[in-house]
Structure formats: C-alpha cells, structure tokens
Amino acid sequence: MPDPIEARDLTKVFGGTTAVDRVSFSVRQGEIFGFLGPNGAGKTTTTRMLTGVIPSDGGTAHVLGYDMRTDPVRAKQRFGVVPETANAYTDLSAWQNLMLMGELYGLARTRAEARAADLLGALGLLERKGQKVQAYSKGMKQRLILAMALLHEPELLFLDEPTSGLDVQSTHLILDLLRDLNRAGTTIFLTTHNMEEANRLCDRVGIIRSGRIVAIDAPEKLKSAIERVHRVEVSFDREVSGDGLAALETVLLTAREGDKWQLVVEDTDAAVRALTAFARGQGAAIVTLNTPAPSLDEAFLRLTGEAEP
C-alpha cells in the first residue's frame, strides 16, 4: 500500500524564481507530519501542489495513490483541506457552506446534514449555524473551515497554519480535534510556524528552507541531531568524586552547580549507563537525572540558518 503522500522532486517556478526546488518526501499512513519553514520557504506552495490547487512545474506528487497531475479529482474526493486563509463564503451561513461542501463532495443530503450537525456541535458552532459567516470571529471562521474540510470524512487532512492568530479556546478545540482524528486513523499533513504545536502533535517534521527540504525526522531526533554534544544534569544523595565523573566514558566536561552536576557528553545513552554504574560503585543513589535537549525552536532556527552558528 503506497504512502498517503509521496512527493518526488516536486518543483515550482514563479517567473524566474524557484519557489520549490526538487522537494522529495513521503508521509506515512496514520501519522501527523509537520511541515515547517520560515516565511517564503515554500510551505504553502508545496501544500497547494499536493492538494492540486496549482500544478507543479516538475516532479510528481502522488496523494492517496493518485497522480495529482493526471487524476486530481479522485484524490481530492478522499482528502480535506484547511487552507491558510479562512475561505468560507461569508454571504452564506455556516449551514449553507456545509451543505455546499456536501454537494461538491457528492454526499447524500441526509448524510451531509447529519455530519454537519455533528461537526458544528463538536466545534461549538451549532447554535449559530444559521448566521451569515461574515458575522463570525476569526476563530469561529477557522473552526467552520475545519468542519467544511471534515464533512466528507477524509482519510487525509491538509492543514495550513490552522491555529495561526487564534484565541486559546479555538486553538485547543482544533488541536484536540486533530488528535482525536489522528487516533481514529486520519493521516494529517500540518503546516505550521508554531514549534510547540509541532513538537506536541507531530510524529515527524520536515523542515523546508528556500524551497528545499533540509531535514525530516521525529521532533526529538531532530532536536538532538543538531547538537554534536549533549548535556546531562545529575544529582546524587551523597557527595561523589568530581574526578571520577570527569573520567567517565563519553564525558567531556563537568561542572558543579549547587547540588547538581552538569556534564557535557558525546553520547547521552552511554553517559546515562556510565552514570548508573558510577553511582552504584560510589554507593550513591541518583536523585535526579535530566538530559535537557535543545528545543524544536533551536533546531528549526539552526536548520533554517536564522540562528547564530
């Protein structure tokens, strides 16, 4: 069974500028894939090519097994899209927008009505379903857009900055719904600027810079991969030998801070094993043991070249 998203050498040129340059990656069944990058890096252009909104100038995009250049309609029937800008029809009510989506996805009226009622209820919009969207707040519009994308129960969901600029309540509502959907088997492709959101939600993240993929990995691996050396913070229930700590395998530096030792190590796993053996040898018990990793923000900034080297 092919991966839900397979991009190979995907390229887009606007005028003389290559916005997306031979981007290749795949998104696995059932995962939440975060697509990160600074403004203008090519995230939205890549998403638009994957969703068939604009054609690629090179390479291929297969979504749910369909080639987006030759068979986009069948693919679109099975995925949902939450674009960067909330784009419901503001002259229509939420209900009318959802019924329009139902017709555009070929749903039977009764099924569309049942789904619309469920989704509006889950997203806190049921009481205002008859009101024109122009009177909605930004958060309500974004929740409606999510409902419109989910009406036909897609197996793959594309979201472009779904929580950007939203209030806390709307953000939580949307993120909780995404987690529930993913638990139920929906594959999610999420474009975001929010590192914390990506860190908490995504199984893997891809980072794009100047139209090119610079890294794809699990957030934790990505965070640790950017550091050649790592930090370990440890404290014991009694005094131990500083020299003994410094002599441990993989330990490069030691420093005492209060009742804790800060170690700089080459290999976190080897260091933790060595520390437990060392504690046993010293007749001491380990009270705390932390391996603070760089944040995803740091990884992102490092990989996108915006941080100091």
Added chain:
Amino acid sequence: MNPAHPAEQVRRAWAIAKKDIRIYYLKGPVLIFGVFMPVFLFLAFLMGSRQLPLAFLVSGLVAMTLFFTATAVSPAIFPWEGQAKTLERLAACPVTVEAIVLGDMIASVLFGIAITAVTIAIGLALGLPLLHGVALGAAVLLGAVCFSAIGMLLAVPPTNLPSNIMMFSSLIRFPLVFISGIFVPLEQLPPWGLALAVCSPLTYFADLVRYAFTGISYFPVETDLAALGIFTLGFTAVTMVLHRRTMPRRM
C-alpha cells in the same frame, strides 16, 4: 461513485450555480440593474428614434436584455472569488475547472432567461403578437448559453480585481451592441457594418427575436440558429480551455 465522471461533475456544477445565484444574483441591486439598464437604453433610443416600428424596438430590447444580463455578473465572479480566496476552496474540492466554469455559466443562463422573460412580457403587454414562440424559446435558450460563455470568456484574464474585468467587459460588450443590428436594422447597414454584424452572435439572436415577433428576419431562421449554435460551442470550448490555463495564476 466516480467523482470524475462527467455526470457527477455536472451535478457538482449545479451546486456551484445555486451558490452563485444565492450569493451574486439574488441581490436587489443586481436584479434592478438587470431590468433597468436595458429598459433605459430602450427608452433613450425610443425617444430619439426615426419612427422605427415598435416590434423592431422591442426585439432590440429583448436582445439587449439577454445579452447584458447574461454577461453582467459572470465576468466578475472569478475575480471576486479569487480575492476572497473562495476560489481556492473550490479548487481544492473534487471538481474540475470545467465544472466550476459550467456552474458559473448555468447561473448566468438562468439569470439571463429570468430577466429576459420580464422584457418579453413587456413586449406582449405593449400589444405585440408572438408569432413564433418556439423559435423565441430556442433563441433565448441558445442565446443565454452563448452570452454566458462570452461572460466567462471576459473573466479569463487572471486578475483578481473585479474593476479591471468590468472595464474590459464594458469595452467589449457595448461596441458589440452597436454592430449587431439592434439600433439600426441590418438591411440599413452599410456593407462594412454588415461585415461586422455577421461576426457578432448578438446579430443572429436579435434577428431570431425579430422573426419571433414579426415573422420577418434578415437571415434564414436556420442560419440564425446554426450561427448561434456554432458561436455557443466555440465560446464554451474556448472559455473552458483558457480558464484551465489561467485558473492556477489566480491562486
């Protein structure tokens, strides 16, 4: 269900048409403009006319009404929706560009026919006999499709500024009215005028309407219908092809 099947795409085009009617056509100002503009053009010409028969003037009014109403709103829908990003919403749905264009055309056809029915009723109220109702029905249906395709053709330039498109649209539509035998009978046109008139689909529609009310036409009725049919097919095909090319540039 195969979502790409033509029948399924036509069904989805109908959904787009209903959306257009609700959002763009069922507005007081649009409806009033649709009725008033041809009526005032007609009255202006009636007052300054050279004792042209009422049947000629009413035929011209019907022709102008259908032409202006069927091309009034459709050129601006793509720019409006491009600006509001709702076009991107449609493009992400399982509908082809052709289905989106067809949906806009269907709405335009229905609006054109509905307003034209009012002007035909005015003609009948003024005492004009309807001699060939079937010919008039066929002409209105064919003409509505043809003029809707022209309206969509005017929307091809990939700008999301409705004012640009409306200006361009006026530049094309008004001259077309003056070369189509609406204000001056075809038989009174100079040869160069006639040469221009045969290039306009509006000429054949106006000739058919005149035939319906007076029993007299400049061209044979079969020629009028065939010409209108060819223009309709040609404009529809060209507008579909061109929108497929320019649609991504609106996103």
